[in-house]
Amino acid sequence: MKKILSISLMLLAYAYASAQQPQQPPQQQPQTPQQQQRPQGPIPGQVLKTVDATRMTPGMTEIMDPEVPIITPGVKDSNPPSDAIILFDGTDVNKEWSDSRGNPTKWVAKDGELVCVPRSGVIKSKRKFGSVQLHIEWKTPTEVKGDGQGRGNSGVYMQELYEVQVLDSYNNRTYRQGQAGSLYKQHAPLVNASRKPGEWQTYDIIYTAPTFGKDTTVYNTPPRITVIHNGVLIQNNVSLRGPTEYVGIPEYFIKVHGPASLVLQDHGNPLAFRNIWIREL
Ligand code: MG
Numbered sequence: 001m002k003k004i005l006s007i008s009l010m011l012l013a014y015a016y017a018s019a020q021q022p023q024q025p026p027q028q029q030p031q032t033p034q035q036q037q038r039p040q041g042p043i044p045g046q047v048l049k050t051v052d053a054t055r056m057t058p059g060m061t062e063i064m065d066p067e068v069p070i071i072t073p074g075v076k077d078s079n080p081p082s083d084a085i086i087l088f089d090g091t092d093v094n095k096e097w098s099d100s101r102g103n104p105t106k107w108v109a110k111d112g113e114l115v116c117v118p119r120s121g122v123i124k125s126k127r128k129f130g131s132v133q134l135h136i137e138w139k140t141p142t143e144v145k146g147d148g149q150g151r152g153n154s155g156v157y158m159q160e161l162y163e164v165q166v167l168d169s170y171n172n173r174t175y176r177q178g179q180a181g182s183l184y185k186q187h188a189p190l191v192n193a194s195r196k197p198g199e200w201q202t203y204d205i206i207y208t209a210p211t212f213g214k215d216t217t218v219y220n221t222p223p224r225i226t227v228i229h230n231g232v233l234i235q236n237n238v239s240l241r242g243p244t245e246y247v248g249i250p251e252y253f254i255k256v257h258g259p260a261s262l263v264l265q266d267h268g269n270p271l272a273f274r275n276i277w278i279r280e281l
Helices: 003-018 033-037
Strands: 085-090 097-098 108-110 112-117 123-125 132-139 154-158 162-166 201-208 219-221 223-231 230-238 271-280
Touching: 085 123, 132 154, 154 201, 162 223
Parallel strands: none
Antiparallel strands: 085 271, 097 123, 108 112, 112 271, 132 201, 132 271, 154 162, 201 223, 223 230
């Protein structure tokens, strides 16, 4: 009986001692030398004094505020988005445009088109702009008359000074920096993406206005223009040397300016425009 009692006491003592043993941590896979050297994210409370890419987390480079403005795009890409200013909606020419002196223009709205009346003078927007995104559609006459610069010539002048050439350049050779989509006498288009006379063509223009320093006869940063003609990139963020000049060196004509009108040229040729909208950048 004594023997049984002593065995029972030994078993109880062993069970008690086992219960007091600390739990062993689970077995971990041994780390490679590279893993041992790589910190596992920032240490709580530690201020990183220098940028250590190995200690960064994705959230450190994710910016939430302010939220990007929400607009509604057009049903088609050629339709104005909700934040665009409509410069011609097919009806009233004189709502947004005037002649060069601020008087009512002789250009007319006909069948939803803004029609240039040859030799009536340019038209200019009543609003003034700096950097913009512009959408404009244009059509030269189906009946071809004239050649070279005398065929469907007009132009879109950014800030009244910098012309994106409008011309019937379908089977119509002229000097390369004078054809449709050229930045007149400064940059030829990358390709000739012209449609046939009588077909509607589109320009989507991204224009960055110049900046000036103390010396107002040079640009601090020059005007820059991107042009997409009928969906094709033809001017890729090119810098202008100065205002558009028919005769002379553009650099000689640089003058300080601020926001200015959009101008459509009357070059003595019949022409039509439509669906003109602009976004200030
Ligand atoms: Mg022109």
